[in-house]
Amino acid sequence: MARPRNPLGKAKAEGRETINAGRFKGRKEPKGNGPLGAPPKWLTDTETKKSRSAWLLFQKEIPWLTESHRMLVGMAADIQGRMMAGQEVGVQAMNLLRQMLGQMGATPADATKVAVPDGDEEKDDLLD
Numbered sequence: 001m002a003r004p005r006n007p008l009g010k011a012k013a014e015g016r017e018t019i020n021a022g023r024f025k026g027r028k029e030p031k032g033n034g035p036l037g038a039p040p041k042w043l044t045d046t047e048t049k050k051s052r053s054a055w056l057l058f059q060k061e062i063p064w065l066t067e068s069h070r071m072l073v074g075m076a077a078d079i080q081g082r083m084m085a086g087q088e089v090g091v092q093a094m095n096l097l098r099q100m101l102g103q104m105g106a107t108p109a110d111a112t113k114v115a116v117p118d119g120d121e122e123k124d125d126l127l128d
Contacts, residue, residue, distance in 0.1 A: 009064035051081030
């Protein structure tokens with residue numbers, strides 16, 4: 001079975017489009033209409049649900065998400081927000097959240113593949 005294709009935005013965040021340039025040459029992907037953006041108005045933070053905070057967390061931790069991912073991120077933020085507020089969520093909701101995170105490229109296996117430059121090295125380079 002063939003490996004699933006990584007989205008081009010994720011590949012750019014990981015630096016793969018330069019490492020494996022031939023793999024991404026000529027790839028056309030749908031335009032995302034811009035960055036993920038602010039949480040929708042229907043996502044709110046209450047005592048029982050921290051959905052807005054969950055959205056902002058996803059926005060920070062998964063930078064390759066675009067505006068076309070808003071519905072999926074909203075659903076994931078709703079479940080994550082309940083967990084953040086200390087609510088009991090069932091096994092089905094947790095499994096759904098795990099599946100959505102996998103679809104967004106945010107599973108632990110994917111996180112180990114993302115190469116993020118260390119901030120301390122950049123500061124050291126500026127001082128030299």
